[in-house]
Each structure stands twice: as structure tokens, then as C-alpha cells.
Amino acid sequence: MPRLRSLLFVPGDRPDRMVKALTLGADALIVDLEDSVALTNKAAARTAVAEFLGHARTTTLFVRINPLDSGLADDDLAAVLPAHPDGIVLPKAEGRASLAALDAKLRGDMMILPIATETPAAIFSLGSYGGVTPRLAGLTWGAEDLPAAIGASASREADGSYTAPYQLARSLTLFGAHAAGVPALETVYPDFRDIDGLAAYAARGRRDGFTGMMAIHPTQVSVINAAFTPSAEEVAKAQAIVDLFAANPGAGALSLDGRMVDAPHLKAAQALLARA
Numbered sequence: 001m002p003r004l005r006s007l008l009f010v011p012g013d014r015p016d017r018m019v020k021a022l023t024l025g026a027d028a029l030i031v032d033l034e035d036s037v038a039l040t041n042k043a044a045a046r047t048a049v050a051e052f053l054g055h056a057r058t059t060t061l062f063v064r065i066n067p068l069d070s071g072l073a074d075d076d077l078a079a080v081l082p083a084h085p086d087g088i089v090l091p092k093a094e095g096r097a098s099l100a101a102l103d104a105k106l107r108g109d110m111m112i113l114p115i116a117t118e119t120p121a122a123i124f125s126l127g128s129y130g131g132v133t134p135r136l137a138g139l140t141w142g143a144e145d146l147p148a149a150i151g152a153s154a155s156r157e158a159d160g161s162y163t164a165p166y167q168l169a170r171s172l173t174l175f176g177a178h179a180a181g182v183p184a185l186e187t188v189y190p191d192f193r194d195i196d197g198l199a200a201y202a203a204r205g206r207r208d209g210f211t212g213m214m215a216i217h218p219t220q221v222s223v224i225n226a227a228f229t230p231s232a233e234e235v236a237k238a239q240a241i242v243d244l245f246a247a248n249p250g251a252g253a254l255s256l257d258g259r260m261v262d263a264p265h266l267k268a269a270q271a272l273l274a275r276a
Contacts (some may be wrong), residue, residue, distance in 0.1 A: 001111075002060045002086070003027050003275075004138060004183055004212040005228040006221045011036040012045035012063075018052045024218045025225065028060035030089050033076050034067075042072060046079035053083035062113060064089035068101055077105055087111030087137055092118045092145070095125025096132050103133040111137035113185075116176065117169040118145035126172040130180035139177035140185035140214060141169055160197065174209050186210040192217035202227035211275065230276040238269035238276075 008026035010018050012033045021029050031052065037045045049063060063085045066072035069092070077088075090102050093114030102112055112135045116122055123146075129136060143155040143166045155166040162170065170187070177184035186205035189198045202213055202224050213224045230238070244254050245266050253262040 001137060001183075004060070004185065006212065006215055006224040007062070007140075007185065008215045008218065008221055009036070009064075009188075012049045013037050013041045015048045015052060018048070019055070021218070022055070022058050024221050026059060026215065026221045027212070027225070028062055028086075030062045030064050030214070031085075032064045033072075033080075034064050034091050042066075042075075046076060050079050050083045053080065053085055057086075060086045062087040062089045062111070064091060064115075067092035068098060074105075081106070081110075084108070085110065087113055087135075090114045092122070094119060094122045095128040097125075099129060099132045099136065103135055106135065109135070111135050113137045113140060115140055115142050116173055117141040117143075119149055120146070122146075123169060123172065126176035127179055129176060129182075136180060136182050138183035138185050138212070139173050139180065141173035141187050143169070143187055160191075178209065183211045184209060186213035188214045188216045189220065190216065192220055195219065195223060198223050199227060228275075230272050234272060235276045238272040241265055241269040242273065 004027050006026045007028045007030050008021055008024065009030045009032055010021045012031050018031060031049050033042065033045055033049060053061060063076070063080050065076035065088055068090070087110055088102065088106070090098060090112055093099065093116050099112060099114060112133070114129065116126055116129070116139050129139060143162060146166070146169060147155045152165070154163065156162055174184045186202065189201045191197060198220055205213055206228055212228050215221055215224055240256060241261055244256055244261070245251065248254055253260055255261070
């Protein structure tokens with residue numbers, strides 16, 4: 001599975017932006033055929049995306065298709081699958097059934113990344129993604145489509161924090177991803193001019209258990225990469241925990257720098273070293 005700290009959205013009807021995005025340092029690009037492409041431009045976008053996928057592959061390339069029930073998804077897949085994207089981003093995913101339906105349409109080792117909170121029904125399916133297919137690359141969520149679907153006026157408070165329903169959606173995505181054994185990926189930070197706010201938002205995501213984040217603007221990529229990259233100090237501390245348990249096989253709990261460490265600390269240290 002590739003490293004997925006930053007995943008940058010790029011409109012599928014903008015070939016110039018797609019090519020430029022390859023140089024921006026994102027771990028993955030999400031080339032979009034859904035929301036950023038008007039209905040009248042869908043056919044041209046499919047052609048442009050298929051051509052772009054033929055470039056030398058210097059980063060992981062996902063394509064976000066239109067929802068499976070939109071009447072557009074099969075045409076999206078017919079256009080892009082021959083060019084072998086690394087993965088497909090599935091919007092409006094609704095758990096196991098959606099994942100299995102897309103899995104049946106794919107061949108090879110192509111990944112699937114569901115956006116798992118965009119409909120009311122999706123919220124009740126967030127624990128169902130595990131054990132369906134090894135294609136599952138992670139779970140991510142969104143706070144834009146769901147409020148529109150339920151008639152909410154906003155998903156955020158005046159200070160930018162999420163209202164209670166979207167805190168729930170975020171939390172269930174986090175736990176659903178970990179229950180399925182795949183990365184949990186934080187949703188976008190819409191104000192791309194607010195770099196300090198983005199850094200704080202990404203730091204909270206990593207603190208809570210997300211391992212990467214989607215981006216909507218090139219200026220966000222380096223901030224996100226930094227937030228989800230363990231520091232040298234963190235790596236050293238994690239290595240010390242791993243070394244301590246290696247030197248004391250069979251121990252259940254040990255002391256390091258005056259603090260008790262046990263099996264959960266060891267597991268967290270091993271996971272951090274794997275990410276680093």
C-alpha cells in the first residue's frame with residue numbers, strides 16, 4: 001500500500017493542472033470526474049483524464065468517478081480503466097454493498113478509496129467496510145454533501161469547528177477505517193488561504209488517529225505532509241520503546257524515562273515507525 005499523507009484533488013477537465021500537480025509533492029492525486037466537472041464537460045474530462053494517466057507515473061493516481069447510482073459511473077470507468085489508474089475514489093459510498101459493487105467492476109490490483117459519509121444511509125454503514133476486498137485503501141469522509149442531503153444550513157460553527165452531527169460522521173469514519181484495518185484519511189480544509197488553521201486542523205487529525213488528509217489546493221500539500229510525518233524526536237522515542245521490549249522479551253509492562261509502557265505503547269510505537 002502506498003504512503004498516503006496528502007491526496008490532492010485536481011479537476012479532470014483541466015489537463016494543465018493535472019500535469020502541474022505531478023510536481024507538487026503530494027503522495028497521491030485525486031483526478032476528479034465528479035463535483036469539479038460540469039455535466040456538459042464530463043465526456044471531455046474522461047478523455048483528458050485517460051490521456052493524463054498515460055504520463056510517466058511519478059505519484060499515486062486515483063480517479064474520483066461519479067456515484068454508482070448516477071448513471072455516469074460506468075462511462076467513467078470505461079474511459080479510465082484501460083489507462084490503469086492506481087485507484088478509484090468512490091463518492092457517495094454506502095458501506096459494504098457499494099464497495100462490493102465497485103470491486104466487481106475492477107481488475108488487477110487497483111485500489112478503492114470510499115468517501116464514506118456523504119448520504120444519510122452511509123452513516124449507518126461505516127462499520128461494514130472490513131473483509132470485503134483487499135482493494136480497500138482507506139476510508140475518508142466529507143462535510144459538504146451530507147448537510148445538503150439532510151437540509152442542514154451548515155456543518156460548522158462560526159469558529160470553524162464541526163457541529164455535533166459532523167463530529168459524529170468524522171468519528172465514525174475514524175473508527176470504521178481502523179475496524180477495517182485501513183488508513184483513516186481526514187477530509188479537506190476548505191479555506192486554502194488559512195495556512196495556520198490548516199496546520200492546526202491537520203495536527204488534530206493526526207492526534208486523533210488519522211494518517212493522512214485530502215487537499216484542495218497546492219499550497220496545502222507541504223503543510224499536510226509535515227503534519228502527518230513523524231518528527232525525529234517521535235521516531236527516537238518510538239524506537240526506544242521497541243528496543244526496550246526487544247531487550248526484555250516476555251515483559252508485560254516496563255519503565256522508560258520514569259513512565260510505564262506496556263503493550264498499547266509498543267503497538268503505537270511500531271505503527272509510528274512503520275509510517276516513518
